[in-house]
Amino acid sequence: MAKTSFALNELVSKLPDPDERGMYCTDIDKTKIEKAIARINKGGHDSIIGLVNMLVEPGKGDDVKPRYALHCLAVYVCKHKSRKNRKAFANSLAMQLADDYSKAVKSYLIRQLQVAGGREVVPTLGKLLHDEELCEPAAQALVAIGSGTATQLRNALPEAGGKCRLTIIQNLGVVRDRKSVGTLNRALGDGDRETRLAAAWALANIGDPRSVEALLKAADSQGWERIQATKACLLLAEKLLAADKKKGALRIYAHLRKTRSNPDERYVREAAEKGLAKAEKTQMD
C-alpha cells in the first residue's frame, strides 16, 4: 500500500467537517470542494490509492473526508467527459479489490464502481460473485454497468451457493440472459422458495417462450408463491406478446382464465381475459 502524501492530506482536509449534528449542512463551500476534488483528480492513481488507504471500517475511525472525496471523484470523472480519466479511476479502484482491505471498505469501493465503472472492471467484479459479503454489491455494480455482465453472472452460477446463488439468479433476469433459460427453468424446482421465485421472475423478464409451461406449473402453487408465480406468468405473456410470440401468450392467458375460477382470484381471471382479447386482436390484425 502506498503512503499517503502530504499534498493529498492537505487537499482532503479542505473538505467540509460534519456539523454538530454530524451532517453536511453548515459551511458547505461548493467552490472549495470542487477545487479540492479537481486537484485530487490531477494526482491520478497515487491520489486514488492514497484515498483508499485512508478508508476504515464503519465505527473503526474517522474517514468522513476521504470517503466523501472518493465519491466526489467518482462523480467528477463521469462529469468531465474524458473517457481515459474515468477508465483510469475505475481501474485504480478495481485493482484495490484484490488487496488486503476489509470487506466493508471493498464494498464501498464497489459502490463507487457502480457510479463510475465501465466494461473495464467487469471481470474483476465477476470474481467477487462467490464472496458472501461482496456478491450483492458486485452484482449490483455489474448490472448497472451492463455490458459483459451476463457472461460473468452465468459463469459464476454453477459454483455459487446460498445468498450468492440467489443474487446471481435474480440478476440473470435483470440482464435478460437468454442463455440461462435452461438453468433458470431447473431452478424453479429448487428447495428454497426465494430461489424459485427469483428464477420465476427472471424467466418472465427474459421473455423466452421455452419458459411458458414451467411457469404455469409454478403458478399452480399456493399462497405467496402462487401470487408471485402468477405475476411471472402475466409478465411473460406481456413480453411474448410484445415480441410477437403470440402462441405462448395465448397459452398463458387461457390457462389463467381457466384455473382462476375462485371469486378471490377474479381479478387475475379478468387480467387474463383482457390479455387474451388483446392477443386475439393482434392475431387477427
Added chain:
Amino acid sequence: MQKNKQVTRREFLKGSLSAATAFTIVPRHVLGGPGQTPPSETFGAALIGCGGRGNGTFKAMGLEAKKLAICDVKFVGKADNKTIYTDFRRVLERKDIDVVAIATPPHWHALISIAAMEAGKDVLCEKPMTRFIAEGRAVADAEKRYKRIFQVGTFRRFDKSKNPRDILNHKIMKSGLLKNCKAVHIKRGGLKVKQWSGIVNPTPQPIPKSLDWDMYCGPSPLKPYHPHRTGGTHRGYWDYEGGGLSDMGQHHFDPVQWTFAKDDTSPVEIEAYAPPAHPEACGMWGWVEMKYADGLTFVFDSSEWPTQGEPSYDRKESREVSLSDLSEDDQKKIAAMPDPEPLITFAEAVKTRKRAGGNADAANRSATLLHLANIAIRTGRKIHYDPVKEEIIGDDRANRLVNLPMRAPWHL
C-alpha cells in the same frame, strides 16, 4: 387454508378492542356485483408501516375500513401472524383484506404497492410514491395489469382541481394551443432540506431486538444499523428516500402538475445548483430548474443554501399562464372547452372501480420530478430526459440512478 383465515379473523375481532362493534366482514370478491362492494360498505383493511405516518395514512383512505392487520418490521417478538405481522407478504396472502394503507419508508413503497395489487388489493400509499423512477412505471403497470385502485398519499390536487383559476390554467395547457409556454412555477422553501439530511459519519449501533433490520433494509443495501436511519430520520438517506426534496416535493408539485396538465409527461431538461452530494447522506442544495418540452419551467428553490432563509434561484421570475397568451380565436376555443371531470377520491374509486385522482400514472410523474431533481443534484450535471422512454438521454452513468439495482430477493 380458507377456513383457518376465517377463524383468524374471528379470533381477531373477538380479541380486539373493537369487539364490541364486531361483525363479520365478507370479503368484497365473495359478494361480487358492481364495484364488488359489500352491503355494509365496510372493507377489510391492513396497515403496513406503523410509524409516525401510519394512522394518518390509514384514515386518509376515507373508507369504512376495518383494520384487520397491522405490519411493521419493528414488531419482532410482538407479532402473532394473526393481527400483528412483521412480514407484509403474510398480510397480503389474506383473502379477507381488500385495501392496504402503506406508510413504510419510501424504499418499500413501490414493492409493497405492487405486491398488494398482485394479491388483488387496492392501495393507498404514502408519499413519495417511490425511491427511484423505474419503480413508478412498475407500479403503474401493476395498477393497469390487475385493474386495482392506487392512490398516492398527497391530496392537494383535489383542491386545485376545484379552483376556477387552476381549472382555467389546466384547460389552457391541456388544449395544446399554447405552443411556447412561458410559465415559471417556483416553489421557494418548505422543502425541509436541513431537517431531513443524513449523518455522514454514523457509528454502527446494536440492532434493537424488536427490529428486523435485514427486512427494514429490504431492497436497499444492507448497511450497519444506526437509529438515525429509521423512525422518520430515514428521510435523510439515499438508501431509503431522498431528503426533504423527496419528502415534501410531491406535496408541492403534484397539485401543480395537475394544474399544468402534465400528468402524462415529464421535464426534458433538468439542472441543479448544489455542492457535490455525499454518497449516502442527503445534504444541501440550492435550486433545481426543470423545463418541459413546451417551455414550462418548474423550480425547486431550497432557500436554505448557500444562505439560510434567502432565495437561491434568480434566473427567472414566477409567471403564470393566462388567456392573453393565446390568440382571440384560441381563447374562444378555451371558453368552449368543458371543465375537466372531477377527480375521484380513493374511497369513491374503491367503491366504483373508477380510477383515483392520484393514480399511479399521475403519481409516477410527480415522483419523477423529485427523482430527476435529485439525480441532477447527485451527478452535478445537466440532465436530458426522455419522458416517453423514461430514461436519461446520452448519459449512461446518470441513467444508472433511474433504475437502481435491488438486493435479492426483492425486485420490481
